[in-house]
Amino acid sequence: MATLDTLKRALLQKASATTSTQKQPLSDEQYRVGLDIFLQSSGWMTYQDFIVPQLIQLLGPLFQSRLRISVLEIGPGPKSVLGHLLDDQKQKITKYTAFEPNKVFASKLKEWLHSNPFPCLEHAASINLSAFTSRFDLYKKPNPDDERFDVILFCHSMYGMTHKHEYIIKTVNMLVEQPGGGMVVVFHRDGLRIEGVVAHRVTSFPTGIVSIVDTDKDLDRFAQFIAGFSAQDESLRALWRSVCRDLGRHDTAQPGNLLFSAPEIMVVFTRNATAWRLSAPLMKENRKVKNREAHLRLPCGIVQPTGIVDVQDCTGWALENKTGLTVMGGGHSGHCLWSNIRAIDMGTLNKAHVIASGDTKPGPLIVVESGCRAGDIIRKALADGLTVPLGARPSVGAGLWLQGGIGHLSRLHGLACDAIVGAVVVSVESGKVLSVGYVPDQHRPHDAVPLEDNDLLWAIKGAGTNFGIITSITFKAYPTPTYTVQNWVLSFNDMATAKAKIGEFDNLIAKGLPRSCSADAYLFWNKDRLHLGITMFETSMATNCVTSVALTRAYKILGPGKSIQIVDSMSVFDTEMYMSEMHGGHGGGKTSSFKRCLFLKDIGESKIATILLKAIENRPTPLCYLHLLQGGGAIGDVPADATAFGCRDWDFACVITGVWPREQDGTKEETAAVRWVYQISGILLPLSTGVYGADLGPDPRDAALAVKAFGPNLMRLARLKKRWDPCNVLAYACPLPAPPKDPKVIVLVTGESGAGKDFCAGIWACLFTKSNITASVSSISEVTKCEYALATGADLNRLLNDRTYREQHREALTAFFQSQVEKRPQLPEKHFLNVVHSATDIEVLFITGMRDKAPVATFSHLVPDTKLVEVRIETGSEVRRVRRGLKPAKDTLKDKNYAPQDEKDSLRDKHDALKDGENALDEWDYSPSFVFHNDDEGGLPARSFFQRQLLPLFHPLFQQLAGMVRQIPDFPKLDINFRHVLGISQSRGGLKLCTSLLRAHCTSDWTQISSIVCVETGGFIFASALALQVDVPLALTRENGKLPPPVVSVVKDTSHISGVTGQDQGEKTIEMEVGVIPKGGKVVVIDDVLATGKTLCAVLKLLIKAGVARNDISAMVVAEFPFHKGRELLYREGFGGVNVQSLLVVGGV
């Protein structure tokens, strides 16, 4: 199936070869008919599956951040595609301008606009019946308002435009200048070339198909639409029809139709499109890359770094301009270059250093810069008698070892990524240089930040193209072996014999090989016969060949084979069958290829062998082949979750390789070969044990493969991607899914042993599930129990399930945990995150077994998008004793040696408190969010507590309120995503909703409250509205000098947030009038936001100074930003006992 571009080229070629041709521009009507045919065929599918969903997703955040959206659409046709946006998005469009030179379309567009598709337009839509022109001064700033837009859209309207970049430059200059800017969005057939402008994002849709009815009339109309002009003479029209019939594909599913491939692309530009200068040197001419997909792309300059500083410069530039980057290693993948995206060619950083054994702790090592190719490393190591397990081809680059690396040494030493011990990385999160794992001192840049956290090293070992720009890798090196290489090429006349031979190869040869051997197989056709090629590699530390048991066995089964070769680790590259035997060696000369690789077990099993043989029988071009690289051995020694490379259980990596002669590039043979690769991958996928991530990229056809690329590690990687590449700078690497959302609410169920924590948590989780809110219970202490059992030999099963047994170990278990925390102070945080991250796809998580004193204050910043609450279960000590299976206290008091467990606990607690510092905490230093008294048997009280306190946390009104908090990117500074909490009061109904929620959740009895304390400025708005409703007077707190004396005052530190928002920093004094709160009165403090907690802390101090008792104060904020650890500050300052609630929890800064 040819692409529409191939078809267009062929049509134009015929036209130029026909001398008599008169080119007539298409009339408006001819254009309309052509478009109709196009859309009525499967062209509309492209809109439905790509354009509309992409627009909805792309414009979502922009529309969310604005009250009004203005749109300019260039060439919308008879109606705007924006009519397919979501209703609430369409309601934001207040200004719509279009340029539509086609009179037929323009009048239809006007008609369509009369149906009111954008209901909130503030002026009538403006339709210019003329072509949009880029002619006047490109860089001239337009008039402030009427010529500026939030969104400018070219949806298939760039075809006739020459100098397309001028249109982009002109339109990006017409974007609004507000924070977050606007965007120019272009949809076009893939292959769009716009030089010299930087895209914010590029997304492709390669699977679009156009299906045309194969009649002369339809083909005439379609051909002229694609060619862009009409053919006057019938002879050319006839030629065009035969071109269409020749290039189009017939499909039995659509008889009577011709199918063409219509790959599509979306390119998005922002005001930064022209900001493409930077100080790092750019390549004069674009580098030629081996990969054909990458070769076709037109990057926005390729940076050639002279050192790490240039890589940092480029990363900083990408972060500042909110664009992506691609990185070029050996250039073998399709993702190292992308059109309109800047690339960094690491080729100039290509030094390798061997560090001999004895010089270093883990030696021998080899430190390689990222521009090295496999051959460079092997050559360098060989000179010192060393090697590294890499791949089979010398030209492949860093993409191999960062994403796995399968080669002839894998069975002996593991994958290339397994040999990585350290790396130097330019962070795409901060632009800083990081050193992870073990990097020898002399190879660690002086400004590199050493990273304690091993997560990044873990991720680099198997998924390393997604988390930063790696500038060097430190490998563990091994003594270099000698390779004995033996090839066999067997040919077959029938499939049954071939299948039997594959079975013999797998079961009798491959499965019995020692780790020092590996056997690869190739299935290919040559001279009309099916061939099975086999290469056996045997490594030995001896320098001369000894025919081993394995080879002797193989001879028996496969026959004598070709002449044996004994080679070193450089020469072994040339022994590969693809290079030496297949199709006349190296594909017989100049070829292009496309491949994907899946992991298989038991290839000799009939079902898999049949699929492989059928696949090769149905190859679309003679050169396509399957390459099976042997796995097992040391690859499987590494646990699946020990590195990011999570697919460890396979016998063979099956590389499905579509190959075609280079002169067939861009023809239907290429399309067919690529389609075959995906088709066979799709058939093998369900039978595979994983997929090799190395060749996968943002192509949607890779999505299903990428899901299986990392085994059990996918979600951990997704989380790490958000952590290490939050702006998606490396957007074109192997795709990772969006990280799973943390639960909306986490309830920490705490209390003493025997209080009934698990019992209550179980009931509440069940009740949530019955209310259609997904919930689960996890115990945080399980992991400690596992570690304790391992360390002491205790029975884990009984520790988890047998209460009496657990009681016997309770003290020892507590001591064990405390000793662990002393060694690893971050352990409680790690345990907490492990529990949260292992609970995916639920809305409420109950965590039991928590030992921390003030868990909400300590942990809420770790889950900044989640509402974290603590329910403490309280029960009388006798009830607890009975529940724990202990005798009642009165029966044991006579025992002199016996100290009741609770007494022991309380003694220990006191001891701990004293140890913590002189100022041991009193009862008001910390209180949980809720207390539940669980003395009664049965679940009734727990049920009523659920209805009263827990279910309301999910009231839909909270969601409605959250929807009113607009996010404004890059305000007031770059990279700050401002949440406009006060904007709630500017939304229709916002203040009313917020007030009613405050009223319902602050207290159940407003008659008990004597004052509402309000905090300048945000608090004034919400507190005033609340005061009006509940009829309680306000008590104002203000900066000094604003209230009449006498006043009480305290000093308040301004938060670092005030600093970033450009407000004053340093100290301020806040004041309140003396006597405004009656003696003994209860108060509620109201503020808009709880972030660092400094303001609330100062207000609480002020209240205490004014004589208000601590237990008479509670506080409520509209939105809490846990990221800033406000609750921790309140706790540290002694206000952990004040009940502080928030209506909304807002993630981010």
Ligand SMILES: Cc1cc2nc3c(=O)[nH]c(=O)nc-3n(C[C@H](O)[C@H](O)[C@H](O)COP(=O)(O)OP(=O)(O)OC[C@H]3O[C@@H](n4cnc5c(N)ncnc54)[C@H](O)[C@@H]3O)c2cc1C
């Ligand atoms: C002819 C051929 C033979 C192959 N043989 C083998 C083999 O024997 N064993 C095997 O396991 N695989 C093999 N592969 C697959 C190969 O591992 C992948 O194609 C790999 O991605 C190629 O890496 P590269 O650096 O050459 O390509 P590139 O296209 O330059 O890079 C691949 C990916 O890595 C990223 N990347 C490169 N450098 C860096 C860096 N410094 N920091 C961050 N990201 C970076 C790129 O952005 C890109 O996403 C082969 C591929 C081909 C085409």
